[in-house]
Amino acid sequence: xxxxxxxxxxxxxxxxxxxxxxxxxxxxxxxxxxxxxxxxxxxxxxxxxxxxxxxxxxxxxxxxxxxxxxxxxxxxxxxxxxxxxxxxxxxxxxxxxxxxxxxxxxxxxxxxxxxxxxxxxxxxxxxxxxxxxxxxxxxxxxxxxxxxxxxxxxxxxxxxxxxxxxxxxxxxxxxxxxxxxxxxxxxxxxxxxxxxxxxxxxxxxxxxxxxxxxxxxxxxxxxxxxxxxxxxxxxxxxxxxxxxxxxxxxxxxxxxxxxxxxxxxxxxxxxxxxxxxxxxxxxxxxxxxxxxxxxxxxxxxxxxxxxxxxxxxxxxxxxxxxxxxxxxxxxxxxxxxxxxxxxxxxxxxxxxxxxxxxxxxxxxxxxxxxxxxxxxxxxxxxxxxxxxxxxxxxxxxxxxxxxxxxxxxxxxxxxxxxxxxxxxxxxxxxxxxxxxxxxxxxxxxxxxx
Numbered sequence: 001x002x003x004x005x006x007x008x009x010x011x012x013x014x015x016x017x018x019x020x021x022x023x024x025x026x027x028x029x030x031x032x033x034x035x036x037x038x039x040x041x042x043x044x045x046x047x048x049x050x051x052x053x054x055x056x057x058x059x060x061x062x063x064x065x066x067x068x069x070x071x072x073x074x075x076x077x078x079x080x081x082x083x084x085x086x087x088x089x090x091x092x093x094x095x096x097x098x099x100x101x102x103x104x105x106x107x108x109x110x111x112x113x114x115x116x117x118x119x120x121x122x123x124x125x126x127x128x129x130x131x132x133x134x135x136x137x138x139x140x141x142x143x144x145x146x147x148x149x150x151x152x153x154x155x156x157x158x159x160x161x162x163x164x165x166x167x168x169x170x171x172x173x174x175x176x177x178x179x180x181x182x183x184x185x186x187x188x189x190x191x192x193x194x195x196x197x198x199x200x201x202x203x204x205x206x207x208x209x210x211x212x213x214x215x216x217x218x219x220x221x222x223x224x225x226x227x228x229x230x231x232x233x234x235x236x237x238x239x240x241x242x243x244x245x246x247x248x249x250x251x252x253x254x255x256x257x258x259x260x261x262x263x264x265x266x267x268x269x270x271x272x273x274x275x276x277x278x279x280x281x282x283x284x285x286x287x288x289x290x291x292x293x294x295x296x297x298x299x300x301x302x303x304x305x306x307x308x309x310x311x312x313x314x315x316x317x318x319x320x321x322x323x324x325x326x327x328x329x330x331x332x333x334x335x336x337x338x339x340x341x342x343x344x345x346x347x348x349x350x351x352x353x354x355x356x357x358x359x360x361x362x363x364x365x366x367x368x369x370x371x372x373x374x375x376x377x378x379x380x381x382x383x384x385x386x387x388x389x390x391x392x393x394x395x396x397x398x399x400x401x402x403x404x405x406x407x408x409x410x411x412x413x414x415x416x417x418x419x420x421x422x423x424x425x426x427x428x429x430x431x432x433x434x435x436x437x438x439x440x441x442x443x444x445x446x447x448x449x
Contacts (some may be wrong), residue, residue, distance in 0.1 A: 005044050006074030006112055009060055014285035014334045017053060017060050017073065022147075024265040027054040027138045028272045028279060031128020034061055034076075036120050044106070044120055047074070051275075052124065054139060055265075056147040076122070078143050079114040080104050085121075087136060098132035100124040100139065129274055263287070266312040280317070281325040284308060285334040288348055292336065296386050297353040301326070301338070301346040303388075341394045342401065355398065361385060362399050366418045375408060375415035 010018040019025070032052040036044040053060040059076040083103040101123050105116030126132050267279045284304075291299055291307055301322070309316050317325075326338040326348065340346050365384050366376055382392035396416050399405045405416045 005106075005110055006061075006076060009062070009073035009075050011062070011073055012282075012286050013289075014282040014332060015062070016279070016282045016286055017062065019055065019265055020057055023055050023057045025053055025055050025267070026142060026271050027135050028052070028275045029054075029124075029126055029128065029130040029132075029135055030275055031126065031130075032061070033123075033125040033127060035123055035125065037123050044110075044112075044122065045074075049127065054135065054142060056142055056145070076104060076112055077114060077148070078146075079148050080112050080116070081143060082119055084136075084140060084143060087133075098126045100126075100132065100136055102139075131273065263311045263313075266315045268315050277321065277324050277328060280321065281328040282332065282334070284322070284325050285329060285332070285336055287311065288336055292348065292350055298339075298347050298349040298387065298391065300388065300391060301348060304348055341398065343394060343397060345390070345394055347391070347394075358385065358395050359399050359402065359404055362395065363404060363418070366405065366416065372418065375417045377413060377415060381416075 012018060029052040031049055033049065034045075034047040034052075036046075047061055047063070050064060051062040053062070057078060059078065060073065061075070062073045081102050081104055085101040085103075087098075087100065101121055103119050103121050104112055105114065105119050107113045107116050126135075263283070267276065267283050269276045272279045287308055288299070288304055291304065295303075305319060305322050308322070323346075329337060335351050336348055337351055338346065339349055361384055362381060365371060365381065371380075376396075378389045378393035378396060381396055382389040385392055385395065387395075393414070396405060396407075396414075400407060400416065403419055403422050406419045408415045408417065
């Protein structure tokens with residue numbers, strides 16, 4: 001098992017790896033083996049035929065079984081890699097699978113760690129399709145960038161700041177060690193808040209100067225939005241008794257908006273290559289979970305297209321890419337499906353969504369005394385079902401096709417009524433069984449002509 005030596009990797013329901021905060025996927029390779037050639041007795045496992053994902057922090061290896069939510073996935077932290085070997089071109093290498101070799105540190109227990117007592121050489125064997133040279137270049141780039149150290153220094157700086165605040169608070173006095181006036185009391189809190197919002201305002205102004213600046217600030221904006229969302233959540237919990245319903249409603253709307261601001265590591269054609277639509281399909285399956293819960297288990301494909309592109313920021317996708325990603329869900333074990341109504345409207349719905357449950361709600365609505373007299377509209381059904389009117393109309397048309405409802409078309413639009421004659425086959429409504437009556441009808445029409 002990979003977990004005996006490598007740090008484990010959590011997998012989402014669609015088979016995508018769960019990334020660490022601010023971790024970004026950079027390259028995908030399929031059909032990859034990971035093996036340790038120089039020391040057969042080592043505890044490093046021989047991992048065969050899996051998906052290798054290079055991120056800014058780790059090398060992630062996912063077995064084919066992980067695509068359906070099973071199997072053991074492992075990671076090699078880039079911090080544990082002490083050396084990456086250059087690829088030597090030879091005649092033999094032309095006819096064999098491309099290989100990339102690097103050296104990792106192991107603890108005395110044989111686990112891959114940043115600081116270890118010994119090291120082994122691990123070989124990446126690329127048996128599938130993929131640009132090994134491009135992978136090696138990106139591998140070198142990420143390893144040298146050492147982005148994991150920046151994340152660690154950020155958390156350590158925060159801890160140091162907390163410790164410093166505790167020290168200065170306990171020491172007392174209005175002057176700090178460097179002679180400046182310490183910000184204490186209510187005035188200090190207000191001043192600190194003012195400086196924070198001024199810094200945020202400067203970041204927003206810089207980000208929106210032009211498109212290039214916006215693209216450069218995209219990651220920073222996502223992080224800022226997440227901080228603002230967490231602050232709103234903490235504020236709503238601590239001040240729940242001191243705010244009215246209107247303020248709480250506006251805070252909830254702000255939280256929902258911030259949740260959809262961005263995906264930190266969107267799947268791109270540059271990083272995924274030939275696996276682009278496959279990985280895009282899995283990321284989309286994870287993304288639609290929250291919107292589907294809020295929409296009652298079914299949502300229009302156009303709405304998802306807008307929400308998903310807004311979350312991807314500058315890495316927009318085309319409608320064809322979205323449709324192809326949705327169509328691949330049939331091959332994956334994911335809890336969502338793409339559905340097409342008879343009218344041609346396409347929606348995304350959860351597999352647990354039940355049409356019978358919707359029909360029961362519609363039947364209860366249409367059997368009310370007012371509805372028996374004047375019928376119901378798509379807007380009436382939308383309020384009951386908690387969906388958009390366009391989606392409610394599709395449900396009403398589906399109920400009509402099942403013989404539950406019948407419609408009346410007037411200048412005011414469609415009105416639906418309970419079908420009082422369910423035993424009549426709607427496909428044979430206009431069939432004339434009595435030929436004598438039909439002959440009289442034809443004669444009457446000829447006489448009028």
